[in-house]
Amino acid sequence: MNASTDYLVRRLRLRHLQLLVALGDAGTMRAAAVRLHLSQPALSKMLAETEAGFGARLFERSPQGLTANALGQAVVYRARVMLGELARGKDEVDALRTGAKGVLRVGTLSVTAAVPQAVVHLRRRLPGTRVQIQEGRVRELIQRLLDGELDCVFGAITPELLTSDLLPLLKPEVLLEDELCVLCADAHPLARSRRLRWADLHASSWVAPPKDTLVRQALMTAFLNEGLDPPEPAIEVLSSVTVGSVLRMDAALLGAVRFEHARDELARGGVRRLSVTPVVPLPSLGLYTRRGAEGAPPLVQAFAEAIRRVGVRSARVSA
CATH class of the missing domain: 3.40.190.290 (D-Maltodextrin-Binding Protein; domain 2)
Structure with missing residues (x-):
């Protein structure tokens, strides 16, 4: 950890991260104050502390409210991920305390044969694994993935997503034709x-x-x-x-x-x-994960392998 990062760790609290996300969503101090149950002066002080910690202005002020600039957008995104990971940690601890071996949060298109089969295969291989499946439109699920609310998203690897501004943040892996x-x-x-x-x-x-x-x-x-x-x-x-x-x-x-x-x-x-x-x-079907140096968690890798296996079996049946 370098000196500037150490300074951030010592100066900022989780409440500062919540402030960044609230301002990014609400766009005004008044709305963010209501959301966080804090006074506007308290929020102004916290925002000043946050910007001082990063050594840069993160939001542009105007009569209409606050708008995250390019630096602010990057910081708000990371704040969402960190809060999402914290929520994931709480879910995993709660699950482990009740006997689970791990928790996998999957986003998927609403109708799919591969995901239920892969989940069953995964649980046979890793008994005690808990799986939370959230269904919906892939684009919306990917935003939840980037916010740290999901571990992976199963869906079509479309040209639209491959050419979008989100691609640098994602790691798509083709699994099924x-x-x-x-x-x-x-x-x-x-x-x-x-x-x-x-x-x-x-x-x-x-x-x-x-x-x-x-x-x-x-x-x-x-x-x-x-x-x-x-x-x-x-x-x-x-x-x-x-x-x-x-x-x-x-x-x-x-x-x-x-x-x-x-x-x-x-x-x-x-x-x-x-x-x-x-x-x-x-367009092929595959798994989206967040791009990161640490790579996908082992449970996500095991789920991807399970999808490949059920895909091979279905290809043999249809041949």
């Missing part, structure tokens, strides 16, 4: 067809996700590559679970989902996958 998958009811006229091309499906009625999704864009690309206008879905819905339910009730429909989602629907029965060429790939 994925592709566009067409499902139909067992009673659909094409259900037993051996080999189909996209042109054979052009006149069909479709259930598909909205246009802003990777799956819908892949479906449109499949038809455009064949020189055909993409079909407009008869039913547009985001959830692959709903897609499967609709297909089971209406044997005239075809459904477009990603293969990772199709695995769950196929396991439930009543639907089957059509063999359609050419195959249309989707």
Whole structure:
């Protein structure tokens, strides 16, 4: 620890970190004071102490409030991570006191076959591990990862994230390949067809996700590559679970989902996958962790290995 860092450790307390996060979120001294249950003079004093500790102005003052400058944004981000790690430490201590061997906090897209299988595999290998799964949009989960609230996020490794300003803070690891998958009811006229091309499906009625999704864009690309206008879905819905339910009730429909989602629907029965060429790939699925010199924790590494194992098994089954 160098002299300047030692000075920070001696001068600043956790309350100063809370102040940084509160100001970063609220943007005014009044709102931050209410959030922290402190007076505005007390907050002003703490902010002065914090900026003195870092030897730089961190917030720009204006009649509208306070805005973190580039230096302040960097410090606020680190304050969030440190508070998040402190909360993680408390969770782990509480879990260990009640007999757990460790706690893994995972963020994941809402429907996935790989994550439940990987969690079961992980707990067989490391009995006593506790796993907290939070589902949602990958972009929002990644922000929670960066804030220290999650240990890892499972989701698509998209071009959008690979070219975003967040990438220097993240370490994405590709674990599973994925592709566009067409499902139909067992009673659909094409259900037993051996080999189909996209042109054979052009006149069909479709259930598909909205246009802003990777799956819908892949479906449109499949038809455009064949020189055909993409079909407009008869039913547009985001959830692959709903897609499967609709297909089971209406044997005239075809459904477009990603293969990772199709695995769950196929396991439930009543639907089957059509063999359609050419195959249309989707962005690979993988694990996002925070970039750091210390690398991912052992429990996260074990979880990543578990996902690889279940992915290999599912690839063999689908081959």
